[in-house]
Amino acid sequence: MRYGYVGLGNLGGHLAASLIRAGHQVTVYDRDPAQAERLAAMGAGVAHSVMEMEGRVDHVFTCLPKPAASEAVLAELMTFLPPGATWIENSTLGRDDVLRLAGLARVGGVRMLEAPVTGGVHLAARGEITVLAGGDADLYEMHRPALEAIGSRIFHMGPLGSAAVIKVITNMLAFIHLVADGEALMLAARGGLDLKTAWEAIAASSGSSFVHETEGQLILNGSYDVAFTMDLALKDLGFALGFGREFGVPLDLASAVTQTFLRGRAVYGGAAQSTQIVKLLEDALQTPLRAGGFPEKLA
Structure with a gap:
C-alpha cells in the first residue's frame, strides 16, 4: 500500500x-x-x-x-x-x-x-x-x-472513539504523575538528599512511575526538553475533565493539576515544555532541582 x-x-x-x-x-x-x-x-x-x-x-x-x-x-x-x-x-x-x-x-x-x-x-x-x-x-x-x-x-x-478515551486517560495520569514527581523531588532536595541517589531510589521503589523514570531525568538535567507543550497538556486535560463530566466521575486530582498547568502557562507561556510545570515549585522555593549524570534529551 x-x-x-x-x-x-x-x-x-x-x-x-x-x-x-x-x-x-x-x-x-x-x-x-x-x-x-x-x-x-x-x-x-x-x-x-x-x-x-x-x-x-x-x-x-x-x-x-x-x-x-x-x-x-x-x-x-x-x-x-x-x-x-x-x-x-x-x-x-x-x-x-x-x-x-x-x-x-x-x-x-x-x-x-x-x-x-x-x-x-x-x-x-x-x-x-x-x-x-x-x-x-x-x-x-x-x-x-x-x-x-x-x-x-x-x-x-x-x-x-474508544482510543480517544484511553489516550486522554493515559495523558491525564502522566500530568498528575509529573506534578507529583516534582513535589517528591523537591521534598528530597529540601530534606538534604543527593538528588541523583534520590531519583535512583524512587525509580527502584513502589512509588516509581514511567514519568519519573523518563521526564524526571529531564527535570534534573534542567533542559525540560520533552517536546510537548503546556498548551497541548491543557488541551488533553480539558478532554479528561470533559469525560469526567460526561461519565459522572469526579476528577479531583485532574482538576487540581489543570489549575497548576494554567498557572504554568501564565508564567512560562503556552509553548513552554510541559515538564516546566515543576519549575513553578523550583522558582517559588528558589530551589533548583539539578543533579549530574542526566541527559538533556531522552535517547
Whole structure:
C-alpha cells in the first residue's frame, strides 16, 4: 500500500520515518518544507501540498496539533482519495471530534481509523511507542503491519472513539504523575538528599512511575526538553475533565493539576515544555532541582 503522511512535527516525523524504515512506500507533506526534506533523504516522496498527494497515495496518516487542523486536512483528502480509502489519525482528539470527523469522512467515502500514540517522542524515534487503535476490526487488521512499524505495543481498544478515551486517560495520569514527581523531588532536595541517589531510589521503589523514570531525568538535567507543550497538556486535560463530566466521575486530582498547568502557562507561556510545570515549585522555593549524570534529551 502507498501511504501519505501529513504533519511531520516532533511526533509525526518520527512515525513517518518508522513507516519508511519498515519498507512502506510513503509520500509526506508538512507546512515546513525542511521537515519533509529530512524524510526525503530516507526515501520518502515529497508533496508540496496535501492536494499534490493525489494519485500517489492509497491511504493517509495525519499527526496534527488540534482538531481544526485535522478537519482542514480531511476536507482536502476527501477531494481525491478513492472510495474505501482510510484516514489514519495519529493526533490526540476528543471522542466527540473523532466521531464527528469520522462522519464527515464517511460522507466522502473515506473510512477512519483512530490511532493515537503514547509513551513519548523518544520511543516514537525508536519505533517503540504504544499505539491505541479504535475503529472497525477489518481496518485495524488491514493496517496492522503499518501500525506495528510505528509502535512496539499495539492495542485495538474497540470502535471509533474508544482510543480517544484511553489516550486522554493515559495523558491525564502522566500530568498528575509529573506534578507529583516534582513535589517528591523537591521534598528530597529540601530534606538534604543527593538528588541523583534520590531519583535512583524512587525509580527502584513502589512509588516509581514511567514519568519519573523518563521526564524526571529531564527535570534534573534542567533542559525540560520533552517536546510537548503546556498548551497541548491543557488541551488533553480539558478532554479528561470533559469525560469526567460526561461519565459522572469526579476528577479531583485532574482538576487540581489543570489549575497548576494554567498557572504554568501564565508564567512560562503556552509553548513552554510541559515538564516546566515543576519549575513553578523550583522558582517559588528558589530551589533548583539539578543533579549530574542526566541527559538533556531522552535517547
